[in-house]
Amino acid sequence: MAAFDAMFFVFAIPAVVFAGVSKGGFGSGAAFASAAILALVVEPGMALALMLPLLMLIDVAALKPYWGRWNLNAALLLIAGGLPGVALGAWLYTSVDADAMRVLIGAVAVGFVLWQLRARLGLRAAAARPLPRAAGLAAGLAVGFTSFVSHAGGPPAAVYLLSLKLRKTEYQASTVLIFWAINIAKAVPYAGLGMFTRETLMLDLMLAPFALLGAWLGVKLHHGIPERWFFALTYVLLVVTGSKLIWDGLA
Secondary structure (H helix, E strand, O other): OOOOOHHHHHHHHHHHHHHHHHHHHOOOOOOOHHHHHHOOOOOHHHHHHHHHHHHHHHHHHHHOOOOOOOOHHHHHHHHHHHHHHHHHHHHHHOOOOHHHHHHHHHHHHHHHHHHHHHHHOOOOOOOOOOOOHHHHHHHHHHHHHHHHHHOOOHHHHHHHHHHOOOOHHHHHHHHHHHHHHHHHHHHHHHHHOOOOOHHHHHHHHHHHHHHHHHHHHHHHHOOOOOHHHHHHHHHHHHHHHHHHHHHHHHO
16 A cells, blocks of 8 residues: 555544644543554554654654653653663564554553553552552553554553652653653664655655644643543544454454
């Protein structure tokens, strides 16, 4: 399938705007739905390579409105754990084929929804006290690994950050700082693995305005829209796209 087909943009434009809204206003937890959506129409590796520069652009756009409002200690702890996680993800990427990547990305998507539903249904008790620093480093390792293989570092970051009982904006600002650093770290092995191509970079230039639009909308909506509305749509998208990727990978 040619990457410039109209059908590609039918999927790509909403996916990129959605990623911008999630990263710009809602803690980055759902941004990886964009890669799962793109993996329905292009190879998983291309979907990941396409999204990374756009996610980095969104990170930069979101830094200014949240500057200095993060929990620096928590962010640095997750970043410290995330760097070796990125290295682990790079090693795994060279060891699996496209169908295995589809199953992995799909499993992360569906697993994230199940994790969220457990909490909302009261099947998982909220942390009574902040998790220890060792747990933060372990969460960071998971952040780096899942972020590398599927841009899905939001869920493990949320596990640790939510235990700290941060305020909404402090939580959001912390995720912006964390993924700004992690995505920069990912760019080096992505380039070394040859994931970036002339075609993906040209598509990134075409999609960049939509990434910035999503980031702007996310910042604006951060204080306005109920989170439950946004995440309800996110969960539906993740279940549908994740299930389709698992089916395609296994088939």
